[in-house]
Amino acid sequence: MQRPLRLRRQEDFAHMRKAGRTYRHPFLTLSVAPNPLSHNRYGFVTSKRLGNAVVRNTVRRVLRGVIRQADPSLAHGFDVVLVARPPIVGQPYQAIEQATVTCLKQAGLCKPPVGEQLP
Template sequence: MLEQEARISRGKDYSQIYKKGRRLAGKYLIIFVCPNQLPRNRFGIVTSKKVGNAVVRNRAKRQLRSIIRKNADRLPPGNDVVVVARYNIKEAIFAVLEKDFLRLLKKAVLL
């Protein structure tokens, strides 16, 4: 689980990130990146019902949380990052998901 301070929890925050943030799309993920005024990064994970049933969605969220936890220290502080799972995420293995996530962060100039 991500620490409470590292999570985006309010719907208002998600709306602001969707409106003002930069959108980057990969094969399995879409990320929105928006600067915040905090001394740390915050992350949010979104999986819609298009991804699959609850088992598939929860598995995707667990994998994404693990990827975020593993790579969070590499990011410069002061950003909100929302990771949206695309419908085909169930086809991806962990290593491919991580590669897609890191590629999108490099594209966003966060790595």
């Protein structure tokens, strides 16, 4: 993921806890807050409850891949944090992708396809 698209600073994550809305799925928790930029920034949290470093890095890599594919079709101007939950470990890519897309839709970040009108 490109450096300008990453949330890295502790202050950014603290802002998400204060101002962000949270959406939950058994595999992950998604927090969303508006930002003043013209692009989205993403943060990924994988705690030690998931397993050792290999497991955490694998989960983080899969989540980054899902977000990389979804980013062009998302509304811009938001900070998004994905927090992995223990049931995500060992799940196939498609299940993680489906869980992430479900949370993004709940948050209202998915743009409608071209030619489709909003209700």
